[in-house]
Amino acid sequence: MNLDELLDQNGCKFATVAMADTNGALRGQMVSRRSLAGILQSGMGMAPVTLTLDPTDQVLTVPGITDDTADFHDDPLIVDPSSVRRIPWARPGHDLLFLSTYGGATSGICPRSLLGRVLDRAAAAGYQPKYGLELEYTLFDETPESARAKGYRGLKTATLHPSHDLVLYQTLQSDWYEAVAEMAEPLRIDIAKMHEEIGGGFMEACIAAGSGLEPADQLVMLKTFLRALALRQGKSITYMPRWSEEADSQSIHLHMSLKDAAGAPVFHDAGAEHGMSRTFRHFIGGLQKYLGELTLVFLPTVNAYRRFAPGTFAPPGLTWGYENRTTALRVVGHDAGSLRVENRLPGSDTNPYLTVAATLAAGMAGILAEIEPQPEVRGNGYTQAPATDFHRTMPEAIAAFRDSALARDWLGEAFVTSFAASRQSQFDQFRAKVPDVELMRYFDLG
Template structure:
């Protein structure tokens, strides 16, 4: 049902107007249909401080918003009518959901507005991306309360063993998979694939490729409503990149191809090695040159950096290779309809809008500047890592410093975004630096 049709039906009473925060969480309000009519004309006020919150509403330091100069005013959210969809499980007349983004000055730090700006800038150069995303998560037979009572240790995962693509566990968990599929219908999520991954309870769900803001909108909805589905079943999920030291890392993998304004593919060239065009090579060159500058976008929490402990399957550096999962930028596909690059750096804790924006910006900059990539990695990229090659930040302080120093990030993502995002991540890092982890007490309390 369209938004106009929903408003026109006198049986409908309420709708949810939602904003996506920096963490990728939906925040919003249920408003009456009568109020929604006014919101469509004038916007809905919401404090920019929403973008300074950590997931459990810990207020982070954001210059001009939550520091000594902030007045906690409201700025208008603008409804995007094209995002109208139904909330699963809600009663008719209360089930409309629409997404928004900030307007005015706050648009400079609004993730959805930033992606919109990058897409428009790419289009001005005749570049139109098509992209899809894979989301990894772990499902637990624990409620949030039982997990907390256990200190988040010795948790019961939905399956006991690692089970990559194991049909046995997919069959045993058919209730979960079917409920997830049913949930995606009213949410207009193009759910392309679901399967078991490489750990107990470790699962993956994939969004079909699309254009514009839509695939990122869908992944936002998928992340939020997967969590809702689990809670409704008395279970829980986590998107932490590394929730326990024995688990492998959890990621969001982003697949991108490129067309021109006429719809012609730009990444494939007949007769070229593996079909990789020169334009595609420039895109890869841009990824290698600039992704390191924006590591903080892909690794936004203190937990993000746990992915890179020895023995995990995280990328060894900003390398690329054809059909090579041991590189960061994996070229996938065999013809003009399938050839694309997969960015394997983002953790599952990233904001999809920012992940797409930063990846697209780096690649498009490579095309504009005609940046040649480093040589392709052949064989195992973990065993054959080239010393001195382009790399991402390996710690949060390094990632913060690189973002702040990046002319590329300021140009493509904006001065204000660089200032505020780096400040909130510094605030998070400082808060956790004060903590004493249990493992340190166990190692050093008695004899350290």
């Protein structure tokens, strides 16, 4: 069925044209069927300033876009017709949604465009990734208004106790799980599994492995519409990596393997230890060598660094191990079809397009340079000092990202400059704040 036939069959009157901002949130506009015809041909104008906004529309300083040289012009959003989906709860004729990417100069800092370029470069080298993503989140029996009224303290989570894989709580929340599955179908989100995690209201949903932009597209959709579902039910969701000092850390875990141009898996060698081919080892070597420089992509907010407080189940360093969850890079699987690496570094507030692009870039650099990984961690990685680490503070991560030759090569000069500037702007805004905990400790007697 071609696009015109789809629009006719749907009785399309209005459709949503959306793009993912730097935070991974969908932003867009509803356009009429008549306007959509022109947009599909020529694009839809949207100001690049959209990519400089924090979630609550705090404008971050980015050279040439929001500084004193900015003119706040539009660049075109180029619609991807193959991305069309249906929005749950919307009536036919108003429910179609199209994803788009920036054209013009803004394509250099557009997350979806950036992943497309990294995928193309990997393909030119003879490789195509197969990847899936796991999203952790916390569900609350609170509206945004009630959470704000409580100062975001003492919130009621959807379940009371930590309950990893507890069928009791999954059964208790069957309405939620069933609503998520029903919501995912028109959005073309291929959910492989859902389950309870290690905290009250703490849950996980996993996108099945796929290729190209599709799994990242699906996770962007999932993050947006999970939150919409919660709001429709009088609940709320957070993707903050650490929303409370009593809560464990929240992540997005990325599972990735590679195929050659003919579609054959390249990570498996039946005669090697753990079945890991030389190509796979070099991919791991690249991750260990370069993920530290790319920390800012995986930990993009002030809150993200709180995830690594002592006692949380967050990675202890850029270590790797076979079926070892106490390492940042967990090798998983046992045959050509299942062997892969799990990148456990990204926080749950990361942008899926950027997370996939940075991981693929680092691994590909390892393959091309034939970088050998450090020795495997055996046993508990938390009791062993890592030979290589990521950056533990935002200023260090910003500086490393700005200086990264790999980031400039694979992700582009424009993106490195703009992303580092936006993160510095976010950090500066928060540095000017006085947290409640400082008042409680120092106001009277400090």
